[in-house]
Amino acid sequence: MAGFAMVAIGLLALVYGWIAGLEANRIYANLHLNSFYFVSLGLIGLFFVAVHAIAESGWQVSMQRVGEAMSMFIPVGGIIMLIVFLSGGMHHLFEWTHKDHLDHILIKKVPYLNQPFFYIRFFVFFAGWGLLAWLIRKTSRQLDMNGDIQYFHRLRKYSAFYVVFLAITSVVSSWDWLMSIDAHWFSTLYGWYVFSSMLVTGFSVIVIFVFVLQRMGYMKHVNEEHIHDMGKYMFGLSIFWAYLWFSQYLLIWYANIPEETIYFYERLNHFDTVFFFNLVVNFVIPFLLLMPRNAKRVYSVVIPVAVLIFIGHWVDLYQLIMPGAVGHEAAGIGFLEIGLTIGFLGLFMLVTFWGLSKAPLVPKNHPFYEESLHYHTNY
Amino acid sequence: MNKDYITAYYNDEEELLKAVRQLKDKGLEILDVLTPFPVHGLDKALRMRRSRLSMVAFWGGAVGAALGFLFQAWVFTKGYPLNFGGKPFFAIPSFMPVTFEMAVLFAAFSMVFAFLIYFKLGPGAKTVIHDERITDDRFLVVVGIRKESNYQEIEQALIATGAEGITHNV
Amino acid sequence: MYVSPIREPLIRGEKNYSQVTKDILAPMAGKPSIYWYLGISLALIALVFGAWATYQTVYYGIGTWGLNKTVGWGWGITNFVWWVGIGHAGTFISAILLLFRQKWRTSINRSAEAMTLIAIACAGFFPLIHMGRLLLGFFIFPYPNTRALWVNFNSPLLWDVFAISTYFAVSLIFWYVGLIPDLGTVRDKAKTKIRKAIYGFLSFGWTGSAKHWSRHETVSLVLAGLAAPLVLSVHTIVSFDFATSVIPGWHTTIFPPYFVSGAVFSGFAMVLTLLIVARKALNLEEYITVNHIESMNKIIILTGSIVGIAYITEFFMAWYSGVEYEQFTFMNRAFGPYAWAYWIMMTCNVVTPQLFWFKKIRTSLTATFIISIFVNIGMWFERFVIVVTSLHRDFLPSSWSMYSPSLVEVGLYVGTIGLFFTLFLLFIRVFPVIAIAEVKSVLKSSGDHQKTAHHE
Incomplete structure (x- = not known):
């Protein structure tokens, strides 16, 4: 019931923000940040199931229920996000909604950046994600109940749909919800950068859930070999994230075109702590700590790094959103930010554990379940 | 290897693994195991250290x-x-x-x-090739003979594990 | 290790270890077939054409090419990027697929890596010849010289020097370390004294000791770990050649991952083109099965789709950015004088690979072969479109011009294709085309009769 307590802290933080008279932009930006962050964790949870289903891999089967349960948060987060937008968030977050004050550049973007179209896209994203998440979960349950191979093929088909759909929508949604905050600025890599950030966090959160479940006495069949693989994911994806970060930064730094460099100028001059914290926590620390083979196999290293990655990518998102939505005078990390994040985390945990309670933790009729159980690797 | 030894081969890596474990348990000194491909679990059976x-x-x-x-x-x-x-x-x-x-x-x-x-490997390195079939389909074990140990005993132990083609250099 | 019974076997036809050795070594023994002679003759003719073109370029200079003041990069750079791209499949297969534990890589990694090395050699030729004075090529390396001037470490072209040479060197040792045990097998199976001596020398005295194997595996694994980011870095740095500039159509942040994906895409296409022929010609159909082809086709869909998304993203961002130069460049690409090249690229790279969503097409050798050729063509045109369409419309309309290659440039391109096939055909005669030891190590878990035994 820690979850409920955490949600209470979140509500308290919201009330505090309101009473303390913090700027509305800041409150909306935090609500937006957290709903995006936790929705993306749900999306990656489902991606974990889907991508391994189409790759026909076996080792992860023993922990795929965690990913399925995380995807339960997608509609919940979607509703919160919608409420944030409808209750005035659009106005406070997105400069381009100020229809009467658009400059000559933003006027040109109106065919894409207008509210009706924005909401249409919003509904397409969530309808697609929600539907595919529901289908994948349902098929996975059916497969578990009677082990018929046709359900496995169906699972793979839905998974392929989901991966393709997510490949497109994750890019477009990141333009809509994050990049258009800095409405003048643009970068073609942006969508993939955000996706890589989501990916590494999502996989880290799966490990954390597995750890918690094992502490509670469940999931005894997950051993250090599985943790090793998750550790490798965290290590590799952290490097991949850094690679995309560097590619984007280098190209903008090198070409030195003012309308592009302004983005980093703002972040380097007014958000420098956050900017470098982002790099150190999300790249340097996982890179050095997870490099030795044995480090990837023990919870005592993997879990702290996973938690750091979780915090680090929250900060990553913070530096994507705040400079544009709030500005350096009003932005900051205080009780509002921390409390609200704890609240969202509590809600996310409640939803995920509720999801976990609805299906057996062990998908024992999955055709690759035996493989996962007897799984051990040399490297 | 300027030591006295016995070699024997197996036709299958599972047999080999079993045999190596048994020979190790008997306290025999396994000088080397030669295989056509890396056998999963052999480094554990031989109690090798992790590579640095x-x-x-x-x-x-x-x-x-x-x-x-x-x-x-x-x-x-x-x-x-x-x-x-x-x-x-x-x-x-x-x-x-x-x-x-x-x-x-x-x-x-x-x-x-x-x-x-x-490992002193390199172009033209001089190494002992015990049996040309080990790069094809044979799994060879080289067991060292200590002064105090009995040659026949080792041979018996090897036969017991299903080894074939036992030869020695003494 | 337990393997689920629903998985298809990787190696067909109830093999034992000795049979594997025999099958894989067979193409190296005896006299080459008539097709081999035919192939190498064609390749040598192409090579001679290339030699003539090289002579022309070196003797008369770059003026023999079709370049002009506005379009200063043409076929030369297009071919360079195309070849580097093709060189990405081998290391991708042997490094990234190793890290992802894809066992099917064992049948194709050796030949794919050989292709990588040859393709990098072909690629490296173009920047060298583009410098005009071939003999001064060493200027690109930082060495103490009388001018007291160092190379420009701020230039992406210099990063390329480091990236390509590191990639070649690391791929070479990765490939050779993997070859050592198999060369030991060749040595032990050799019939003549000379062969035995040569392969004995090349096999570095391999004995097959368990200790060696254990460390050999560690070395392969760590090399894979190093080569995986290296593969990404190489085409990333090639993309920097374009993307660090301020030329519209070149300066875009998506270039690094998009180039890498395109490189793997084209590399797999080339591997498919060659292996579909080679498996038949060398009687290796039981090792490189339809399953392998299908798996490669899935990677083609993946990378092809990523490339497709990147094309659309670029196009959309050109509009969204509001930068009129970007908008003009992209409209000019799609509807300008080089629109034909753009639509060839779009069809071959974005449309045709999507056919692989159908299992029937994915598992058909003929269809795969045709589509792989399409992808090869499409990826060449992608580089052509990027290089030429961005340049030929200068910022100053008075400098606008068109570009078409001269016979010399065509000769250089055909020449590298000749070189590629010559070296590949020699490779299949002197080295085992499939990693023998690696195939043996997956035979128990993924062979044919072992699979049927599991069923019973």
């Missing part, structure tokens, strides 16, 4: 990265500073690609050379 080659790669990479970075930094701040496109002389982002490549190059080469030198 990855440490060589790590330090090789660290040296390569440091060399690459410092050299570029020296060239552009001390050696011959030139203004390129208005960039600062000490332009960290544009030193990164070469630094990375140097790290990988040094890591890879230091490790491979360490491997070859440690």
Whole structure:
């Protein structure tokens, strides 16, 4: 019931923000940040199931229920996000909604950046994600109940749909919800950068859930070999994230075109702590700590790094959103930010554990379940 | 190997694994096991240490990265500073690609050379080839004969594990 | 290790270890077939054409090419990027697929890596010849010289020098370390004294000791770990050649990952083109099965789709950015004088690979072969479109011009294709085309009769 307590802290933080008279932009930006962050964790949870289903891999089967349960948060987060937008968030977050004050550049973007179209896209994203998440979960349950191979093929088909759909929508949604905050600025890599950030966090959160479940006495069949693989994911994806970060930064730094460099100028001059914290926590620390083979196999290293990655990518998102939505005078990390994040985390945990309670933790009729159980690797 | 030894072979890696475990339990000295491909679990059965080659790669990479970075930094701040496109002389982002490549190059080469030198492998290396079939489909065990140990006893032990073609150099 | 019974076997036809050795070594023994002679003759003719073109370029200079003041990069750079791209499949297969534990890589990694090395050699030729004075090529390396001047470490072209040479060197040792045990097998199976001596020398005295194997595996694994980011870095740095500039159509942040994906895409296409022929010609159909082809086709869909998304993203961002130069460039690409090249690229790279969503097409050798050729063509045109369409419309309309290659440039391109096939055909005669030891190590878990035994 820690979850409920955490949600209470979140509500308290919201009330505090309101009473303390913090700027509305800041409150909306935090609500937006957290709903995006936790929705993306749900999306990656489902991606974990889907991508391994189409790759026909076996080792992860023993922990795929965690990913399925995380995807339960997608509609919940979607509703919160919608409420944030409808209750005035659009106005406070997105400069381009100020229809009467658009400059000559933003006027040109109106065919894409207008509210009706924005909401249409919003509904397409969530309808697609929600539907595919529901289908994948349902098929996975059916497969578990009677082990018929046709359900496995169906699972793979839905998974392929989901991966393709997510490949497109994750890019477009990141333009809509994050990049258009800095409405003048643009970068073609942006969508993939955000996706890589989501990916590494999502996989880290799966490990954390597995750890918690094992502490509670469940999931005894997950051993250090599985943790090793998750550790490798965290290590590799952290490097991949850094690679995309560097590619984007280098190209903008090198070409030195003012309308592009302004983005980093703002972040380097007014958000420098956050900017470098982002790099150190999300790249340097996982890179050095997870490099030795044995480090990837023990919870005592993997879990702290996973938690750091979780915090680090929250900060990553913070530096994507705040400079544009709030500005350096009003932005900051205080009780509002921390409390609200704890609240969202509590809600996310409640939803995920509720999801976990609805299906057996062990998908024992999955055709690759035996493989996962007897799984051990040399490297 | 200038020691007395007995060799025997097996036709299957599972037989070999079982045999190696049994021979080890009997306290026999296994000088070497020769196989046509890496047998999963054999290093555990032979109680080998984990390799330290990855440490060589790590330090090789660290040296390569440091060399690459410092050299570029020296060239552009001390050696011959030139203004390129208005960039600062000490332009960290544009030193990164070469630094990375140097790290990988040094890591890879230091490790491979360490491997070859440690095992004295190299072009034209002289090594003992016990049986030409071990690079094809035979799994050979080389058991050392100590002064005090009994030759017949070892041979019996080997036969008990299903070994074939027992030969020796004494 | 337990393997689920629903998985298809990787190696067909109830093999034992000795049979594997025999099958894989067979193409190296005896006299080459008539097709081999035919192939190498064609390749040598192409090579001679290339030699003539090289002579022309070196003797008369770059003026023999079709370049002009506005379009200063033409076929030379297009071919360079195309070849580097093709060189990405081998290391991708042997490094990234190793890290992802894809066992099917064992049948194709050796030949794919050989292709990588040859393709990098072909690629490296173009920047060298583009410098005009071939003999001064060493200027690109930082060495102490009388001018007291170092190379420009701020230039992406110099990063390329480091990236390509590191990539070649690391791929070479990765490939050779993997070859050592198999060369031991060749040595032990050799019939003549000379062969035995040569392969004995090349096999570095390999004995197959368990200790060696254990460390050999560690070395391969760490090399894979190093080569995986290296593969990404190489085409990333090639993309920097374009993307660090301020030329519309070149300066875009998506270039690094998009180039890498395109490189793997084209590399797999080339591997498919060659292996579909080679498996038949060398009687290796039981090792390189339809399953392998299908798996490669899935990677083609993946990378092809990523490339497709990147094309659309670029196009959309050109509009969204509001930068009129970007908008003009992209409209000019799609509807300008080089629109034909753009639509060839779009069809071959974005449309045709999507056919692989159908299992029937994915598992058909003929269809795969045709589509792989399409992808090869499409990826060449992608580079052509990027290089030429961005340049030929200068910022100053008075400098606008068109570009078409001269016979010399065509000769250089055909020449590298000749070189590629010559070296590949020699490779299949002197080295085992499939990693023998690696195939043996997966035979128990993924062979044919072992699979049927599991069923019973």
